[in-house]
Amino acid sequence: MQKATIQLETLSCPSCLQKIDSAVKGLDGVEKDSVKVMFNASKVKVNFDEAVTTIENIENAIENLGYPVVKSKVKVA
Numbered sequence: 001m002q003k004a005t006i007q008l009e010t011l012s013c014p015s016c017l018q019k020i021d022s023a024v025k026g027l028d029g030v031e032k033d034s035v036k037v038m039f040n041a042s043k044v045k046v047n048f049d050e051a052v053t054t055i056e057n058i059e060n061a062i063e064n065l066g067y068p069v070v071k072s073k074v075k076v077a
Contacts, residue, residue, distance in 0.1 A: 003077040007070040029053030
């Protein structure tokens with residue numbers, strides 16, 4: 001299991017938070033209970049199984065919604 005912190009450009013509306021939350025939770029390999037979208041910090045924290053999905057897949061899911069990813073940090077959980 002890996003732990004990722006994804007820094008996004010500033011989030012401007014609370015509904016953005018719901019969209020990102022749903023998109024990330026919808027990915028295979030993501031630990032649903034670990035997904036935290038932090039509105040004020042414009043960050044997403046998530047645990048995922050690197051055998052099933054990659055940080056790139058998670059970033060793409062967020063960017064496909066129109067929220068640019070600034071940077072990501074991944075470490076073994």
